[in-house]
Amino acid sequence: MSSEARQDGEVRVFSDYTRDFEEDADVVVVGSGPSGSVVAYELAKAGHKVVLIEEGPPFTPQEFRADGNISMARTMREGGLRSTTGTFMPILQAICLGGGSLINSAMCVRPPAFIFDEWSTRYELDHTTRADLDPHYDAVSEFLGIAPTPEDVQGPRNLLFRQGCEALGIASEPVDRNVRGCRGSGECFSGCRARAKQSMDISYIPEAMKFGARVLTSLQVQGVLGEGRRVRGVEGRVVEPFSGRTSHAFRVRARWVVLAAGCMATPVLLQKSGNLANASGQVGQNLQFHPGSAVAGVFPESIDPIFGGTQSYQSLAFLEEGFKLETMWSAPAALAVRMPGVGAELVHRFGELPRTAIWDAIASTHRSLGTVKARFRSLNPVIRWTLHPEDVKVMLRSIHVLAQIFFAAGAEKIMPGVGGLPEEMHSREEAEVLRDYAIRPADLVTASSHVFCTTRMHGDPAQGVVDEEGRCHGYDNLYIADTGIFPRCPSVNPMLTVMALAHRQAQSLAERV
Amino acid sequence: MGGIVLIVLAVFAARRVWLGYPATGAEFAVLAPREEAFLQAAAEALFPPHADLPVSGGQADLPGYADRYLAVLPRRQRTLIRALFALFEHATLLWPGKGRGGFKRFSALSPEQRLGVLRDWQSSSLALRRLCLTALKAILILGYVGHPESLAALELAPWKIDSPRVEADFLYPPIGGHRDQISRVGEPLETAPTAPPLVPGLDQEAP
Numbered sequence: 001m002s003s004e005a006r007q008d009g010e011v012r013v014f015s016d017y018t019r020d021f022e023e024d025a026d027v028v029v030v031g032s033g034p035s036g037s038v039v040a041y042e043l044a045k046a047g048h049k050v051v052l053i054e055e056g057p058p059f060t061p062q063e064f065r066a067d068g069n070i071s072m073a074r075t076m077r078e079g080g081l082r083s084t085t086g087t088f089m090p091i092l093q094a095i096c097l098g099g100g101s102l103i104n105s106a107m108c109v110r111p112p113a114f115i116f117d118e119w120s121t122r123y124e125l126d127h128t129t130r131a132d133l134d135p136h137y138d139a140v141s142e143f144l145g146i147a148p149t150p151e152d153v154q155g156p157r158n159l160l161f162r163q164g165c166e167a168l169g170i171a172s173e174p175v176d177r178n179v180r181g182c183r184g185s186g187e188c189f190s191g192c193r194a195r196a197k198q199s200m201d202i203s204y205i206p207e208a209m210k211f212g213a214r215v216l217t218s219l220q221v222q223g224v225l226g227e228g229r230r231v232r233g234v235e236g237r238v239v240e241p242f243s244g245r246t247s248h249a250f251r252v253r254a255r256w257v258v259l260a261a262g263c264m265a266t267p268v269l270l271q272k273s274g275n276l277a278n279a280s281g282q283v284g285q286n287l288q289f290h291p292g293s294a295v296a297g298v299f300p301e302s303i304d305p306i307f308g309g310t311q312s313y314q315s316l317a318f319l320e321e322g323f324k325l326e327t328m329w330s331a332p333a334a335l336a337v338r339m340p341g342v343g344a345e346l347v348h349r350f351g352e353l354p355r356t357a358i359w360d361a362i363a364s365t366h367r368s369l370g371t372v373k374a375r376f377r378s379l380n381p382v383i384r385w386t387l388h389p390e391d392v393k394v395m396l397r398s399i400h401v402l403a404q405i406f407f408a409a410g411a412e413k414i415m416p417g418v419g420g421l422p423e424e425m426h427s428r429e430e431a432e433v434l435r436d437y438a439i440r441p442a443d444l445v446t447a448s449s450h451v452f453c454t455t456r457m458h459g460d461p462a463q464g465v466v467d468e469e470g471r472c473h474g475y476d477n478l479y480i481a482d483t484g485i486f487p488r489c490p491s492v493n494p495m496l497t498v499m500a501l502a503h504r505q506a507q508s509l510a511e512r513v
Numbered sequence: 514m515g516g517i518v519l520i521v522l523a524v525f526a527a528r529r530v531w532l533g534y535p536a537t538g539a540e541f542a543v544l545a546p547r548e549e550a551f552l553q554a555a556a557e558a559l560f561p562p563h564a565d566l567p568v569s570g571g572q573a574d575l576p577g578y579a580d581r582y583l584a585v586l587p588r589r590q591r592t593l594i595r596a597l598f599a600l601f602e603h604a605t606l607l608w609p610g611k612g613r614g615g616f617k618r619f620s621a622l623s624p625e626q627r628l629g630v631l632r633d634w635q636s637s638s639l640a641l642r643r644l645c646l647t648a649l650k651a652i653l654i655l656g657y658v659g660h661p662e663s664l665a666a667l668e669l670a671p672w673k674i675d676s677p678r679v680e681a682d683f684l685y686p687p688i689g690g691h692r693d694q695i696s697r698v699g700e701p702l703e704t705a706p707t708a709p710p711l712v713p714g715l716d717q718e719a720p
Contacts, residue, residue, distance in 0.1 A: 011684050015691045058685035061676035069582045069655045079586040081593070088644060097685070145705070153710050180705030185672050193674045196706055202681040209684070241688050244587055304713040306669050332669040333659035337651045342631040344561055346650075350658055351565030353667050419643065442640035445647065 009209045013057060014218040017238040020249045023214070025051040026513055028234055028254035030221050030269070033099020034495050035481040035502035036260030037204035038140065042506030044211035048513050051252050052208065053234070054217045055261075056095035057241040058201055059102060064191035068334035071190045074242060075103050077264075078380060084370065087387040087441050089291060092449040093262060097217050098201035100449065101495065105188040105311035106177040106197050107326070108146045109492040110137055112319060123487035124459025127468050136500035144178035144198045146496070153184035155308020157357035160299070161327045162313055164409030170401075172315040175326070178203075178495075179309075186329040188310035219250055222379065224257060224273040224478070231257045231276075231478045256477045256513055258470075260502070263287075263451040263484040264372055264381045270455070271374045277472035282465050283455055287370035287385055288489040290450035293395050294328060294360040296338050296415040297406035302354040305329060319491050322364045322391075323398040325405070329358070340415060340423040349415075359405070361398030362450065364491040365391035372454050387441040395444060400434040407431065419443035450494055455484035470505040481505050529603065529618060543583040544576055547620075548595065551602040552576040554620040555649065558627035560657050567662045570653070578656030597648055601634075608633055670717040677702045 029040045032054035040052040056075075065071040072080025075096050082091045094100045113130040120128060140146070149158075154174065165172035178198040185194055195202065205215060222236035233253040237246035259266045267284040270276045277283060308329065315325040329335070335358055339349040370385025399416050406414045407428040414425050416434060420443050425431045458464020461473035466485050472478040481502045483494050490497055534546040541549065552575055560570025583591050602619045609615035610626030619627060634646040657663060664670045680701040686694045 013686055013692070014689065015686070057688045058681075060682055060685055060687065063688055066671050067655060067659050069652065070585060073582065073585040079590040081586070081590045181707060182710075183674070183706070183708055184710045185674060187672070193672075193676045194706055194708065195677050195679045195702065201685075202679050206681050206684060242585060302668070304668075306672075306717070307711060307713050331655075331659070332664060332667065333655045333657075336654050336658040337647075339654075340635075342559055342635055342646075342650075343628050344563060347560050347563040347566060350663070350667065351563070353658075353669060419640070 009212045009214065011058065011209065011215040012217065014238065014241055017218070017248050022250065023051055023216075023252045025049045025214075025252060025254045027051070027256040027258060027509070028053065028252045029258045029260055030234060031099065031260035031262060031265070031482065032097050032200060032205060032215070033094070033260060033262065033482065034101050034200060035498045036258070037098070037200035037208065038499050038502040039258050039260060039481050039506045039509070040213050041204045041208035041211070042503060043510055043513065044208045044213040046510035046513075048510065050208065050213040051254065052205070052213055052215045053219050053221055053252065054097050054215070055220050055239060056097060057217055058097035059191060061191065061193045061195070064193060066187075066190055066331055068190070068331040071103075071331070075191075082380075082383070084383045084385040086370065086384045087368075089289070089385065089387075090447040091264075091383065091451065092447065093264060093451070097205065097215070098199045099262070101178075101199040102191060102201060103189055104449070104495065106179050107311055107314070107493040108141070108144075108176045108178055108496040109314070109316075111490045111492050111497060112316070114320070115490055119487050123457065123464065125457060125468050125487065126459065128457070133497075133500050133504065136503040137496060139503050140496065140499045144203055145180045146176050146178050148174040148176050149179070149182065149309045149312040150174075153182045153309050154312050155184055155186075155305075156303040157305045157329065158308050158313040158327045160303065160357060160409040161359055161405065164405035164407075165315055167408035168404060170315055170405065171317045172313060175309070175312050175314050177309070177312070182309055184308050186306060186308055186310050189330050220246060220379065221261070221269060222272065224259070224269060224276055225251075226273060226276050229474060229476050231475065233257065256479070256509065258479040258481050258505075258509070260481040262482050263454050264383065265379065266480055266482055266484050267372045267454045268374045268379055268381050272379065277455075277465055277475055277478060279474050280462050280464060282458075282463065284372040286453040286456050287372055287383070288366055288368065288452045289385065289448040290362040290489055290491075291365055291387065291395065291446040291448045292360050292362045293399055293444055293446050294338060294358050294417060295399055295402040295406065296356055296358050296417070297409070297411035298352050298413050299355045299357065299410060300412050303357060305354065305357060306332065316492070318398070318401065319364070321397065322394040322491070323361045324492055325359065325361050325398065325402060327357070328360045338415070338417065340417070359402050361395070361402060362493075363391060363395045363398060364489050365394070366488050367391050389441070392439055392441050392444065395446070396434060396437060396439045400431065403431040403434055404428060417445050419445075450483070450489070452483050452486040452489045452494070455480045456487045457485045458487060469508045470501065479505060479509065539576065541576070541580040543591065544580045547602070548598050549576040550620040551598050552579050552653070554622075554627055555601065555631075556653055556657065558624060558631055559650065559653055565666070567666050568660055570657055573657050573660045573663070575653055575656045579652060582652065582656075594652070597645060600645065601649060605630060668713070668717075670719075672711055673716055673718050674711075677706050677708070
């Protein structure tokens with residue numbers, strides 16, 4: 001291997017790699033999503049030599065695609081078609097510079113204290129209360145300009161949600177987002193052309209580079225180099241965007257390794273690296289999700305649904321019951337997929353799209369567990385997961401509440417999307433069938449992009465993979481900094497929490513390095 | 514005797530799967546003529562002409578759309594999607610259309626039979642069949658509703674947005690390109706974008 005001399009603080013893309021190469025760093029961070037970017041920035045700012053590796057390419061607005069299929073195929077792992085076995089559920093996971101922050105709706109939510117109290121007591125975590133993390137939430141929030149979505153870009157479909165909640169006495173609020181200067185395009189999921197969303201590729205990563213961080217995109221890490229209690233770096237191959245074809249070999253030698261590759265890729269990488277950090281047997285276990293279910297509601301008049309923040313209003317009123325309610329928008333054609341029927345009835349429903357809002361619920365399904373295992377001769381995972389019957393009831397309850405909110409907001413009908421029930425319901429009374437329906441997992445159409453716990457944090461090394469600082473039990477210099485370290489699903493959108501945890505990790509690491 | 518039966522079955526299978534598809538002259542990166550025929554037939558059945566939308570499924574070039582989609586998928590996922598098309602095309606052997614000739618492949622059924630077959634998939638007691646229909650619909654709906662004329666008719670045409678230059682735009686070349694392709698024109702945005710909220714109708718692309 002030869003060494004390619006590069007200036008510090010530079011980004012490298014696929015066309016820059018012309019031969020095998022090696023790099024040296026104090027810290028190598030694998031994965032440029034919200035947590036990896038925070039770690040890279042904080043450590044670079046502290047004066048350390050940081051290499052940030054990302055498998056996907058950087059996207060600019062010219063690369064965004066409005067078409068839902070094409071956009072997902074370009075920005076998501078396995079072409080946007082990753083799914084679980086057991087209970088079938090599509091899983092949306094990004095592969096691009098900035099990770100999920102490029103194509104999520106920028107929701108930044110702090111879980112209430114009782115979530116952390118549960119984490120502390122069940123998982124022997126003494127320093128992970130809400131109060132412990134608040135300074136880190138504050139630091140990230142200030143950096144990204146996180147603020148409640150202003151009224152002038154809510155748009156009717158978000159404000160109708162508020163109206164319905166108010167009519168029923170349900171607490172609701174505008175969503176805090178990492179957005180500056182939102183224009184209400186509703187394009188968060190395909191990439192913000194208005195450049196308002198502060199995704200990692202335009203916020204933390206350029207700032208990290210100013211402090212000398214080197215950002216190497218289109219590199220697929222295939223192994224962590226380990227030796228006893230210490231790791232020495234990572235190695236892998238250059239990977240061509242979209243095709244996934246691999247070419248030149250690379251190796252990054254580092255004194256500290258931080259895996260922030262995501263809740264699926266990190267355990268697979270550990271398994272492929274000789275079952276690293278798995279003395280507890282917990283790597284790839286305990287998989288949890290926030291499955292989402294959506295209800296469509298049709299209003300009597302056009303609500304201009306194309307305008308407004310993508311997900312700008314929410315209700316946290318049911319967190320203790322196990323679900324969170326929120327508004328939603330996406331590419332119109334992608335939302336049309338939600339419509340039941342075939343033939344003329346289906347096309348008729350497309351005609352109702354200008355009058356249609358879609359609201360969703362994410363459920364905290366901590367009884368529904370799964371596993372992640374490396375697929376043979378592949379870095380893609382086999383994901384087994386089963387939706388627990390009690391969690392299905394929670395999800396049905398959330399659909400019932402959404403139906404009530406729709407009718408309270410003036411909807412003339414809803415489409416609950418529950419198999420075995422009428423495709424349309426026209427009144428609150430009719431929707432009462434949702435209250436006691438004997439639902440089965442297969443009756444729900446669900447999807448998730450919130451994935452947790454596959455390398456969970458636990459005070460007891462026999463029961464978890466990392467400690468409270470994210471350091472792998474039994475290792476001096478191997479850290480994990482993605483949602484895999486959550487001991488349990490957090491009940492709210494996880495981006496801000498994983499960034500706060502990463503901020504704390506980075507501060508601790510900065511002292512050690 | 515067994516050999517003759519096998520040969521007859523093989524000829525039947527080959528004829529059903531590969532033969533008799535008309536050449537339309539369309540050029541695709543991925544799709545075979547049999548898949549084009551299936552997708553066109555499915556599009557016509559799923560999205561018949563309707564007063565609310567200016568184009569029908571048969572007019573929206575959904576085989577072309579599916580071909581562009583398949584071309585950007587990883588190989589494994591592309592294979593799975595093509596298997597889905599083949600499943601629908603030939604599952605009439607298991608779940609035939611109603612009436613005479615119901616066992617023919619999907620694309621050879623009458624329009625009424627195709628609609629009936631899709632309705633059967635939709636109302637099936639087998640969750641897997643319903644799921645397969647959802648997957649097929651997802652691919653075709655995105656092409657159909659996402660058709661520029663459909664979106665314009667629904668007042669859901671894309672926004673006209675001139676992306677402001679941010680600092681990062683001076684860092685990243687186009688995907689697959691070189692850094693000398695980074696446009697250096699203009700100054701990077703130093704603070705938050707200040708453009709006003711978009712206005713439906715006014716700020717949307719013309720049909």
